[in-house]
Amino acid sequence: MRHYLSRLFLLALLTTACSFGTMAQQTLTSPDGQLTMTFSLTADGTPQYKLDYKDKIVVKPSKLGFELYAPDKDLLDGFAVKSVDRKTYDNTWTPVWGETKTIRNHYNEMAVVLTQGATNRDLTIRFRLFNDGLGFRYEFVRQPNLKEFVIKEERSQFAMNGDITAFWIPGDYDTQEYHYHISKLSEIRGLMKEAITPNAAQQPFSPTGVQTSLLLKSNDGLWINIHEAALVNYACMHLNLDDKNFVFTSWLNPDVQGKKGYIVPPMTSPWRTVMVSDDARDILASKMILNLNEPCKIKDTSWIKPMKYMGVWWEMITGKSTWSYTDDSGLKIGVTDYSKEKPNGRHGATTANVKRYIDFASAAGMDGVLVEGWNIGWEDWFGHFKDNVFDFVTPYPDFDVKEIHRYAASKGIKMIMHHETSGSTRNYERRMDKAYQFMVDNGYPAVKSGYVGHILPRGETHYSQWLVNHYLYAVKKAAEYKLCVNAHEAVRPTGLCRTYPNLIGNESARGTEYEAFGGNNPNHTTILPFTRLKGGPMDYTPGIFNTKLTFLKGEHSYVHTTLCKQLGLYLTMYSPLQMAADLPENYEKYMDAFQFIKDVAVDWDDSKYLEAEPGQYITIARLAKGTQNWFVGGITGDDARTTTLKLDFLTPGQKYIATIYKDGKDADYRTKPDSYVIKKGYVTSKSKIKVYEAPSGGFGMSIMAVKDKAALKGLHRLK
Amino acid sequence: MRHYLSRLFLLALLTTACSFGTMAQQTLTSPDGQLTMTFSLTADGTPQYKLDYKDKIVVKPSKLGFELYAPDKDLLDGFAVKSVDRKTYDNTWTPVWGETKTIRNHYNEMAVVLTQGATNRDLTIRFRLFNDGLGFRYEFVRQPNLKEFVIKEERSQFAMNGDITAFWIPGDYDTQEYHYHISKLSEIRGLMKEAITPNAAQQPFSPTGVQTSLLLKSNDGLWINIHEAALVNYACMHLNLDDKNFVFTSWLNPDVQGKKGYIVPPMTSPWRTVMVSDDARDILASKMILNLNEPCKIKDTSWIKPMKYMGVWWEMITGKSTWSYTDDSGLKIGVTDYSKEKPNGRHGATTANVKRYIDFASAAGMDGVLVEGWNIGWEDWFGHFKDNVFDFVTPYPDFDVKEIHRYAASKGIKMIMHHETSGSTRNYERRMDKAYQFMVDNGYPAVKSGYVGHILPRGETHYSQWLVNHYLYAVKKAAEYKLCVNAHEAVRPTGLCRTYPNLIGNESARGTEYEAFGGNNPNHTTILPFTRLKGGPMDYTPGIFNTKLTFLKGEHSYVHTTLCKQLGLYLTMYSPLQMAADLPENYEKYMDAFQFIKDVAVDWDDSKYLEAEPGQYITIARLAKGTQNWFVGGITGDDARTTTLKLDFLTPGQKYIATIYKDGKDADYRTKPDSYVIKKGYVTSKSKIKVYEAPSGGFGMSIMAVKDKAALKGLHRLK
Numbered sequence A, B: 001m002r003h004y005l006s007r008l009f010l011l012a013l014l015t016t017a018c019s020f021g022t023m024a025q026q027t028l029t030s031p032d033g034q035l036t037m038t039f040s041l042t043a044d045g046t047p048q049y050k051l052d053y054k055d056k057i058v059v060k061p062s063k064l065g066f067e068l069y070a071p072d073k074d075l076l077d078g079f080a081v082k083s084v085d086r087k088t089y090d091n092t093w094t095p096v097w098g099e100t101k102t103i104r105n106h107y108n109e110m111a112v113v114l115t116q117g118a119t120n121r122d123l124t125i126r127f128r129l130f131n132d133g134l135g136f137r138y139e140f141v142r143q144p145n146l147k148e149f150v151i152k153e154e155r156s157q158f159a160m161n162g163d164i165t166a167f168w169i170p171g172d173y174d175t176q177e178y179h180y181h182i183s184k185l186s187e188i189r190g191l192m193k194e195a196i197t198p199n200a201a202q203q204p205f206s207p208t209g210v211q212t213s214l215l216l217k218s219n220d221g222l223w224i225n226i227h228e229a230a231l232v233n234y235a236c237m238h239l240n241l242d243d244k245n246f247v248f249t250s251w252l253n254p255d256v257q258g259k260k261g262y263i264v265p266p267m268t269s270p271w272r273t274v275m276v277s278d279d280a281r282d283i284l285a286s287k288m289i290l291n292l293n294e295p296c297k298i299k300d301t302s303w304i305k306p307m308k309y310m311g312v313w314w315e316m317i318t319g320k321s322t323w324s325y326t327d328d329s330g331l332k333i334g335v336t337d338y339s340k341e342k343p344n345g346r347h348g349a350t351t352a353n354v355k356r357y358i359d360f361a362s363a364a365g366m367d368g369v370l371v372e373g374w375n376i377g378w379e380d381w382f383g384h385f386k387d388n389v390f391d392f393v394t395p396y397p398d399f400d401v402k403e404i405h406r407y408a409a410s411k412g413i414k415m416i417m418h419h420e421t422s423g424s425t426r427n428y429e430r431r432m433d434k435a436y437q438f439m440v441d442n443g444y445p446a447v448k449s450g451y452v453g454h455i456l457p458r459g460e461t462h463y464s465q466w467l468v469n470h471y472l473y474a475v476k477k478a479a480e481y482k483l484c485v486n487a488h489e490a491v492r493p494t495g496l497c498r499t500y501p502n503l504i505g506n507e508s509a510r511g512t513e514y515e516a517f518g519g520n521n522p523n524h525t526t527i528l529p530f531t532r533l534k535g536g537p538m539d540y541t542p543g544i545f546n547t548k549l550t551f552l553k554g555e556h557s558y559v560h561t562t563l564c565k566q567l568g569l570y571l572t573m574y575s576p577l578q579m580a581a582d583l584p585e586n587y588e589k590y591m592d593a594f595q596f597i598k599d600v601a602v603d604w605d606d607s608k609y610l611e612a613e614p615g616q617y618i619t620i621a622r623l624a625k626g627t628q629n630w631f632v633g634g635i636t637g638d639d640a641r642t643t644t645l646k647l648d649f650l651t652p653g654q655k656y657i658a659t660i661y662k663d664g665k666d667a668d669y670r671t672k673p674d675s676y677v678i679k680k681g682y683v684t685s686k687s688k689i690k691v692y693e694a695p696s697g698g699f700g701m702s703i704m705a706v707k708d709k710a711a712l713k714g715l716h717r718l719k
Helices: A002-020 A185-195 A280-285 A350-365 A401-410 A424-443 A465-480 A510-515 A524-530 A563-572 A584-598 B004-019 B185-195 B282-287 B349-362 B399-409 B425-441 B465-480 B514-518 B524-530 B563-572 B584-599
Strands: A025-029 A035-041 A047-053 A056-063 A066-068 A081-092 A102-118 A121-130 A135-142 A151-152 A157-159 A165-168 A181-184 A214-217 A222-229 A237-242 A245-251 A261-263 A271-277 A306-310 A368-371 A414-420 A448-450 A484-487 A505-508 A578-579 A604-613 A617-624 A630-636 A640-645 A658-665 A674-683 A688-693 A698-703 B027-030 B035-042 B047-053 B056-063 B065-067 B079-093 B103-118 B121-130 B132-138 B149-154 B156-159 B165-168 B181-184 B214-217 B222-228 B237-242 B249-254 B261-262 B272-276 B307-312 B366-373 B412-422 B446-450 B484-487 B503-506 B577-579 B602-611 B617-624 B630-636 B641-646 B656-663 B678-683 B688-693 B698-705
Touching: A002 B584, A025 A102, A025 A121, A035 A081, A035 A102, A047 A121, A047 A271, A056 A271, A081 A121, A102 B366, A135 B121, A151 A245, A165 A185, A181 A185, A222 A280, A271 A280, A280 A524, A280 A604, A280 B156, A306 A350, A306 A414, A350 A368, A350 A401, A350 A584, A401 A414, A414 A424, A424 A448, A424 A465, A424 B425, A448 A510, A448 A578, A465 A484, A524 A563, A524 A604, A524 A617, A524 A630, A563 A584, A563 A630, A563 A658, A584 A658, A584 A674, A584 A698, A604 A640, A617 A640, A630 A640, A630 A688, A658 A688, A658 B272, A688 A698, B027 B079, B027 B103, B027 B121, B035 B103, B035 B121, B047 B272, B056 B272, B079 B121, B121 B656, B149 B249, B165 B185, B181 B185, B222 B282, B272 B282, B282 B524, B282 B602, B307 B349, B307 B412, B349 B366, B349 B399, B349 B584, B399 B412, B412 B425, B425 B446, B425 B465, B465 B484, B524 B563, B524 B602, B524 B617, B563 B584, B563 B617, B563 B630, B563 B656, B563 B698, B584 B656, B584 B678, B584 B698, B602 B641, B617 B641, B630 B641, B630 B688, B656 B688
Parallel strands: A306 A368, A306 A578, A368 A414, A414 A448, A448 A484, A484 A505, B307 B366, B307 B577, B366 B412, B412 B446, B446 B484, B484 B503
Antiparallel strands: A025 A035, A035 A047, A047 A056, A056 A157, A066 A151, A081 A102, A102 A121, A121 A135, A135 A271, A151 A261, A157 A245, A165 A181, A165 A214, A214 A222, A222 A271, A237 A245, A604 A617, A617 A630, A630 A698, A640 A688, A658 A674, A658 A698, B027 B035, B035 B047, B047 B056, B056 B156, B065 B149, B079 B103, B103 B121, B121 B132, B132 B272, B149 B261, B156 B249, B165 B181, B165 B214, B214 B222, B222 B272, B237 B249, B602 B617, B617 B630, B630 B698, B641 B688, B656 B678, B656 B698
16 A cells, blocks of 8 residues: 555656646647546656546546667657647537437547657657547657558557446457346456357456446446547457556557557547536537548448338248358368258248238338348358358349349338358458449449458458458458448447448347347347447347247246337447348237337437436437437336426427337336337427336337318327 | 388288279270370278379379368378379370471379278379379369368378489479489488579478479489479479388478468369380470460460560669669668659669660561669569569650550561569459550550569469469460460479460579579589470570670679570570570670571470480480471580481471581580681581580571572582
């Protein structure tokens, strides 16, 4: 303790010393004046920053810099401030799709140019302070003494104000598909082992390593989110915690040789972001990460369309059918003539079955149908680092691409392609042009891509610079073909969908599929919107109505939500791509509740974050694009609650017909998930609606503006 | 020693024991009965083979098998013979280009199917015995207990008959660009350090590691060559020597993680080859490696043309001009607008300079002109594992692609593209389609590709399975565009040019460029045809007339050959792609000697290997395709010699006009390289021509069939 105190004392001394320099300390405030960022140099010339919000500490003094591989010297200390460039920016832009019609991008900026005297190298750190948080990045200018270099580690610190609370998943080079743990920082180490649940490919790196986007709650009530924006040609940033001092330090995802970044200036790092508010709803509402990304680089975006879709998928997940055409695991691309093989009789992606989905989706007014297991190779696709599993263009004999194209088009349904890469990125890149052209030729405007298992090139992991580069390559090339991408198992998003809005979805977290792999925690989806979703939309695939999974046993034999929570997710888990994930025959049992899925929009002019307590509940209202119709969704975690919704966001004087789909009084996700009540009535901006939400329950509500008052006939005010 | 003897004794015992099994020993003889291969199992069920030639030992009992990574057990011992399948094959095929019009493929084959009882796995070893040597390969059939596996090491032994002589270069994962050493096997270890001369990328692996194709001479006069054929999706085989027992064992080129092969049965290994003869000329003549490759897979080969070419290249190598357009190493693709940059005034690939080469090449009746440094990116292309250096489609501002296309076409010249990949294989694969299409659009039927420096994906080396896969991918894709490939720094060839004859050249050895980097040994090119060239043609780039390199000092300030040896190389270094590597202005000083380069053919109906002593001299006569004209070339190593050529390969009764270009009496590569004599006369099949060849000297001779006897007027018989 004495040692610790004396260190603190020394730090105080140094900080004081620094402040005497003319340019060595620089302050930046947010446009609303609530946030203050202070940049300074320590006595040995180490850059550091701190962040305060309304006189509360968000980030204590935290160092910045890089360890480099020889022959390049570290960019850690020995710096002097060469110049400081400030500006204010305020602009409003229109996303191609999103939660709101327009987005305001308003910040104060400070670019600090540092010079390291001993090596005669400049390093720029650019800070942008928004009302909702801080972004900073490193900029490497081409200069005689800083050409190509290799990063040993980025040393960006985020020093927390004591032993605060984190909503965390284990840091891992290969997967984000973990449960969240809510704990004090000091408890992370003790919980890590149980937190690391098995996955097809996983590589945790530290007993105190966690992933971003990371949600934190300070002991004085601040909500803090640490993440990154605009991850381009750079390794994914994880965080490693010094759990004595409660300091997170960036931990870049290494390549196969342990190297963490190959930099050829001119180049910039991604933005490191710290969102902050004393109201959790502001974290949901923040568009800072999108704002830190570059404007849209696709000129004609008319072909990019949000979609509500069904898919031949959950029936394979739940074991009703198979991805593969046969049961013979000895079949191989280029060797096997599938037309001569014996089908197993349980193949999901048959022409007839796909037509069944098309019929149902079309009747429900949906946009698309996804089909997995349509292409040859599934007999032996998984594991063992196989280089050349799928060709992405050859259907199984019982999947008639042309006929399905014709049929889908006749029903107004767009087909969604599936490209499981089996982690083999070279194989995918080699075949990508033909695969995308095949999609164009057969009426598939969007692709769900997957990266299950270990990555090739072998030894690389899912979040290294090499892979980060690959994922964006796929998105950019897809844009050349006017195709949208929904990449699963890729690196978690960082707002790149602003720049490339054809990136309409990602997985990058534990999605609905885990409900069939043992279940998601009831609080899971009350955390994701504060973490995973800050980088971009998630293809969470809600809409499971038949929540009993009879093929599983005990506490795993059911989806860990009520039916109505599945409805609420369409609002709380924002995505321009929303699946109705269950089987047609399951929806047919609950067509009254399915009406909500039919009605709910997937693109919005406005969003109101009505209630939010991470880990406990979220309620969001959204205004459907180009209409006066609102949809409201709410979900809970482990505990039931009753809430009163104020509809004061509605247009005063306007009347609406509202239909609410909510948990029954006896609803319970374990025993009675499908107990629900549907009530219909009219509402106005003065309405207050009382809603009961069961444990892991929720509700969905449609609020349709009335044009013809006759429609109100016989309806009562909804309460 | 006692220990050693007792081991031998044990081996003898075991071998005897084995021979009692019914199928445990199997003998295979070559069609002419001169070669005998014996397969057997040791007492512990280890497969082994031995090879004899005319009662001399070629390969002593040598084990075969694989070490595998867990969970798969090794495929080394515990085998029993399940079945033996024998057949005889005799067929003659016609190469698209080559040294002879047709090639006879004649062998006796034996496929031994082994079963490893403990693991219930089968392994097939297929042997093919030709008159000129042995080929064998491993075949992995898909089976329940042998699915995907990873090779720790292939354990194919080549046990030599004592401390014999090797013509070797150091084993290396990244380069073959080494001098040859001629030494006893026991001397390799002591010479290794001096043998490893520096290179841009190199990774030797063992003090007794050597590369194939390896030439050996037994102490009882046998010439032996160990190499491989049909290297497809498998790591390059190096050899590691046990220099106590003189046993070479295969040493596969590892990947970045040290793993040596990812196998997904059904699959076969490449062929391991042992050529043998008591006459070195038979090694030159052997077509065994081509015969072990699959027949041509390109249906229409009409677009594949041998070429004689010049190039804007040697002037950069010798420092007269530069590849780059500017001297600013800070320029970068995607960031730099070259039209705004200041040219350095020494750029080689200018439109005007290229036209100068086109004019000269066209006047000389050549086929093509290569241009290096035509595309942006050369300012900072080298080293540091840069991912994205070249785009392969953007010319420097002073290189007018369209105008050069027009001008070359008007002069009957085909342009040869240059693609330096800077080792970045992903970048090249991503841009390959556009790059090849650009070639098609601009009249470039062939590409010289390069892989200088370290490989990307980082940590991979030039000869790993990943890279081997890449090189063939490039060749196959080029074939889709009807383009020929001449790949430098790629893995050394293994006869794949039979299957893909658009692979018209490779470097994969120390070529002429090294004459400007310190010089090649005088004996270098007297060894290459016995080693490097057995796998396929080499773009050695002969034809340097101005052998004085004034920019270099001392013993390095000259090419280590006489001018006439440069002529001889056109015959002794077989290639369908032959460069006249020197500058037009240098040829203009020696237009009488240049006549031979103008005349010499690049494709042949027949070849006669007249004289050959590895390390000392080679003389070859070849019949130009579709004509009655012969060309003869000879070269020497360090020592001068006088030889008498018997022209008994000429058609009896036919008269020919012969022109010989030979070293002058005072020719010396160090002091008087351009002393030469040109003599012209008539010859017949009875002619004997006496030729003096200086140290590192040689000669070229054209022998043109006379159709009109008037042409003989005034000519004397050449002697």
